[in-house]
Amino acid sequence: MSFIDKQALSSPPVPPDRRVFPRYSVQVQMELREETSDVPLRLQTTDLSRGGCYIQLIMTLPLGTLVRGTLWLADTPVRIRGRVVTRHPQFGNGIMFLEFEGDGAQVLTRYLDTLEV
Numbered sequence: 001m002s003f004i005d006k007q008a009l010s011s012p013p014v015p016p017d018r019r020v021f022p023r024y025s026v027q028v029q030m031e032l033r034e035e036t037s038d039v040p041l042r043l044q045t046t047d048l049s050r051g052g053c054y055i056q057l058i059m060t061l062p063l064g065t066l067v068r069g070t071l072w073l074a075d076t077p078v079r080i081r082g083r084v085v086t087r088h089p090q091f092g093n094g095i096m097f098l099e100f101e102g103d104g105a106q107v108l109t110r111y112l113d114t115l116e117v
Helices: 003-010 104-115
Strands: 029-034 041-048 052-056 066-073 076-088 092-100
Touching: 029 052, 052 076, 066 104, 076 104, 092 104
Parallel strands: none
Antiparallel strands: 029 041, 029 066, 041 052, 052 092, 066 076, 076 092
C-alpha cells in the first residue's frame, strides 16, 4: 500500500454540508439582542442565507442562546428570532433563524434572489 493510500485510510471522513439553503457572503446591517437582555449589539453579517447568518463578534454568545434581531435589507427591516448554533471564540457566531415577524421570510427570500443574478 502506498503512502497516499495509507493517508486516505487514516484521514477522518469529511462531514456532509448540513446546510439546507445556500449562503451568500454579504454584509448586512443587523441589530441583535439576547432574549433576556435589552442591550443591543449593532453589527454586520458576513454570511447570510434563508436559514440563518454568521456574525463577527469578539465576545461571542454561548451556544443555544436565544436572540432577537433586525436585519436591514435595502432599508427594509426584517425582524427575526434565532438561536446561536456555532461559536468560534474571539471570532463570531452562527445564528439559525427560528421565526420571522410578518412577511420577513418573503422579504429575505426576495433580497437573496437578487444576489443570485
